[in-house]
Amino acid sequence: MEAVLFFMAAIGALGGAIGVVAMRNPFYSVLALIVHLFALAVLFLLLTSAFLAAAQVVVYAGAVMVLYIFVVAYVGGGGESAWEPIPGQRFFAPLLGIALFVELSIAVLSSALLALDTKGPEVGAGFGDPASIGLLLLEKFLVPFEVSSILLLLAAVGAIVLANRDRTGGTPSGHSAPEARPEGVPPVR
């Protein structure tokens, strides 16, 4: 049963990943990534990390992907140009990817980690559930927890500054905005 679930989730995750890479339209790429994230949540559940599976579904598939869909709808899809600055890029990149996969697999599987061929030790029912992760976060890892919350705040402020349109009145940090350029004219490169 566990093997069946693992292979179904693995196929889902891999199919979603290939869909992200292969889809022409960015909107379909985002949808494929949502499939991928749900399959990964199933894999997290199989690894007895219930809290992370829930966080994956709520934070990623729920919040982050909605953000992506908003931006795709705002910016619009649009096909990519076929211009290639490096000749044969589309041919060599998959070869490089296969080489990377083989190399990573060799590096991990031939390591001295004997426990790789086991299912891991027996753990109690509380392994990875919200209570134990919360205790770890608030006791042992309190400083990283607070630092990551400050990082989130900084990212939110940074995104507002980056995507702000009307900077002609001067930005709050006092830098002079490029206001001499008329609207719609790309900057000189």
Place this chain on the structure above:
Amino acid sequence: MNIAWYIVLSSLLFATGAVGILIRRSPMVILLCLELMLNAGNLALIAFSRMVGNQEGQVFALVVMVVAACEVVVGLGLIVAIFRRKLPMNVDELRELRG
């Protein structure tokens, strides 16, 4: 399932994301492929945390999720800024910063 299966799957997903970053041109899809790579790293972290029976790897994976969310927010802000300045949505043409 043995932990090795999860690790192999994680490296396969990571390689897929890397290929996507190499062959796609749209900055949005490149961000999506970055998500793929970060999630592959998360899967490896959680598999190893299960392998040693220690939950601290899961806290690490949670921090990786936070960093990924920050990266998404800043990246999408950049994409919106690129769109508003009517620059091309192509990483091969946005190359002023290339050395």
